[in-house]
Amino acid sequence: MRHHNSVFHQIQKHVPWSVFDQLVDEHKADYRVRRLTTKSQFLALLFGQLSGAVSLREIEAGLSSQQSRLYHVGGRSVARTTLAEANANRPSAVYSGLFAHIAVSASRRTRRHIKDAVRILDATRIELSSLRSGWADMVSSHRAIKLHVCYDAQAQAPLTVNVTGQKTNDITPAKAMRIEPGMTYVFDLAYYDFGWWAELHAKGCRFVTRLKSHTRLEVTAEQPLPEGNRAILADRIGLLPQRMARSRKNPMADPVREIEVRISTGKTIRILTNDLDAPAGEIADLYKQRWQIELFFKWIKQNLRIRHFLGTSENAVRIQVFVALIAYLLLRLAQACQDTVSQPLAFTRLVRLNLMHRRPITELRQPERRPSAHQHQMVLL
Template sequence: MKKYSTVLGTLNSVISRYDFKKIVDLHDGDKGIRTLSTDLLLKTMTYAQVSQAFSLNEVIATMHSQHAKLYHAGMAPVKKSTVADALAKRSSDIFKDLFYQLLGQAGTMHTPNHRFRNPLQIIDATTIDLCLSRYDWAQFRTTKGAIKLHASYNSDSALPNYVQLSTGKLHETNTLLDFPRKKGDIMVFDRGYNNYKSFHKLQLDDVTFVTRLKKNARVRTTLVYHKNPDGPVLEDAWMKFTQDSAEANYPDLIRVVTYKDPEHGKVYRFLTNNFDLPAHEIADIYKERWQVELFFKWIKQNLKIKTFFGTSKNAVWSQIWIALIVYVLIWMMKVLHGIESTFQKIMQVLKLTILDRRDISELFHPPPPSPISSNLWLFEGAGN
């Protein structure tokens, strides 16, 4: 009889114990800890994410009911108060650092297949509402609490390149230059990131940006490169900002592509500093921006990042970083085991089998039925 690790063990097997310990030691994660090591906290929270437990009470109760399975996963039942205390006090930077380490590992497993000429970074942020009376550190408006997850997403690999967590007060216009970038990169984002000074810095860094021109932007046309009333590219023009503040912050020429969506008939005005890419490709780049919206939608629906097991900032940050770690672990498992199922299907299977001792490959690539079992239908009803 074959002996298998638990599904949770297989999922976590890509995490280097040596490297994780270095991260934990760097942040004194296990200093003075007796009952719940950071490794066990990570496993417990990974279980909580995959099982999609409603509350910490549910996590603890289901773990206690599966005592034998926990043993094979290298875990043990824990008290709710112990987990809650660890989430509040164990530095969330431990899980942030582990997320980025795993992201680096995942990057080596992906062969770039750029749809566009250069690497594309899709920039966006999603807001998660919080009850201000419980999360007073996350004040967004007078009576509302919120946090934001800012991300640079690679639609080619289906992985984020960079993630930043903040309270809801941090506006996107002040975050654009926080995203790591390299010469030649393409960055696409919506009008919420409109900041001409930041745009000019991207221009100086030789980074292409694609966004939409604000409706109230004042511009003067210097050259019409292309004009066709029948579209879909209605106009491709070189322009300059005329408003004093905009012109001072972005004194160079800009390119505005006016595009009519053939499917919906809506007209868009795209703003870019790239004068070489075909106009239709500028439109295609902006269309790709919706991929990050799908990413945000998926993690909100399938990972526990809208309700939290703790109320402190550290507990919330830790839970989100661990959720993102789980996303990367699933991505790596999908690649390593050649799993063609969607992320949605994988999560459904993991939820039901996370503590089982099963072969991951057989979960998603079931063996063909044996000749005997495949012929059993011949005898159905024989005794009637």
């Protein structure tokens, strides 16, 4: 009979375990640990994400019921109290570092086109309804965190993620982010900072964003409108105001381009870019790609376990968020290795239903094959 690993084991093959071990050593995550190693903690939490478990009790019960198969994937059953203690005390930097490494790998391996890489910036708020600690910001009697994401539009996966309190302005993590020369960055009005735009421009990056209604552009040239595209209302080149707030000099002194676009709701928006040559329709389409990250936020909130948190401490919340994002990347990498299931949601559901089954991940849509027996082996019907 041909041997197959479980679907859970096949998903794990995309984890860079050597990097994981380095991170564990670097942060001394297993220092004086007697029972539950950091690897066992990670596998338990990853099992919870992929199986859809919403509580520590569910993870404990699920692992216990699959105990005979855990040995082959390097995992073990775990008591919920032990897992809760590990989530509270193990350094979350292990998981944020692992996510960062896998994100770069996923970006390279799942990107559809190498040319014209696009980065989309945005943030989303996640409410911490069960939080009892006071570490998170409270706004209108609600505690929440923010996920600040740099999203690879071609790979359809997050590239960098920062977790902050909900009061943190979106532009703050963006300014601390490493700028990749030559990239195209797309973002909305939350990143309205002329100084940061100037940094992008100086490093040879193209940016596409919105221009506020009260910001006046000193027009220096009017561009001809594209034929057959009634959504483009104006295309002009000009200069931004020389002074910013508090009479500071605007560092973005080079010409920029404003394109007025009528969107599907009938509203007119002002799109701004430092690309003076690309067709107006291309710039408008680039800004439209920003909806990809909105769909990503919606997907992870609906299909990953980040709405109900397993712990109340900041460390436990950070660990759960990054393990959820790691699960997303592993699913993307596993899906890219097969061609029978094209929709991410359908693939995720099939993985969930077959997580501990021993079958090829390329045959999840097909009926499970009956094990073939040797000619001299007795078969029980």
